[in-house]
Amino acid sequence: MLALVAAAIAVATSAAASPRSPDSPPPAALSRADAAWAASLTRAAQVWASAHTAPTPADYRAQAEAFLDTLPGGDAVTIEWGDPEGHLGGVWIPGPPTIILNAQRLDGRVEATQDVLRHEIAHVHQNLALTASGLSLAQYTARLDALFDGDGVERSADAVAALLGATTLRYQSEFTPAQLDAAREILADRVP
Numbered sequence: 001m002l003a004l005v006a007a008a009i010a011v012a013t014s015a016a017a018s019p020r021s022p023d024s025p026p027p028a029a030l031s032r033a034d035a036a037w038a039a040s041l042t043r044a045a046q047v048w049a050s051a052h053t054a055p056t057p058a059d060y061r062a063q064a065e066a067f068l069d070t071l072p073g074g075d076a077v078t079i080e081w082g083d084p085e086g087h088l089g090g091v092w093i094p095g096p097p098t099i100i101l102n103a104q105r106l107d108g109r110v111e112a113t114q115d116v117l118r119h120e121i122a123h124v125h126q127n128l129a130l131t132a133s134g135l136s137l138a139q140y141t142a143r144l145d146a147l148f149d150g151d152g153v154e155r156s157a158d159a160v161a162a163l164l165g166a167t168t169l170r171y172q173s174e175f176t177p178a179q180l181d182a183a184r185e186i187l188a189d190r191v192p
């Protein structure tokens with residue numbers, strides 16, 4: 001079962017600026033002056049490109065990794081940039097401590113990515129509690145469903161995200177004190 005998050009915000013598909021390769025060298029037949037002129041054009045193009053393509057995907061992904069490290073247990077989690085079945089993010093339950101982020105839909109969108117990570121880290125902690133408890137996935141899911149009135153795996157992950165400061169939640173936006181207590185238990189790798 002792939003537990004998935006889909007943020008409620010509209011996703012604008014921004015065309016990521018593709019890296020620009022330097023122009024190829026001028027033909028040997030060009031005069032020295034022509035070659036110098038061509039080289040200066042190439043440098044100008046490189047300067048323009050570096051000023052107009054920020055943030056680069058590499059910078060953005062490094063930011064996401066750094067933010068994940070600030071979340072509880074996040075330094076033990078790996079980000080896999082791919083496609084979690086069209087959703088913004090996903091974690092396999094049961095599964096490894098890997099958060100799959102949608103490279104195409106999220107790349108360059110730092111704040112949306114941070115909220116997705118706040119939700120997905122909850123699934124990582126759910127996995128740890130599930131493994132340690134010896135419960136079946138059905139038993140564990142039933143426990144969360146009872147606490148969150150259905151869809152407990154996802155709603156409790158949103159409760160964790162809310163505790164961690166998320167502003168965009170997909171499955172539930174307001175929580176009872178008991179549900180927030182359950183979210184704290186999840187962050188502590190315990191079954192609520």
Ligand SMILES: [Zn+2]
Pocket residue numbers: 003004005119120123153154157
């Ligand atoms: Zn989820």
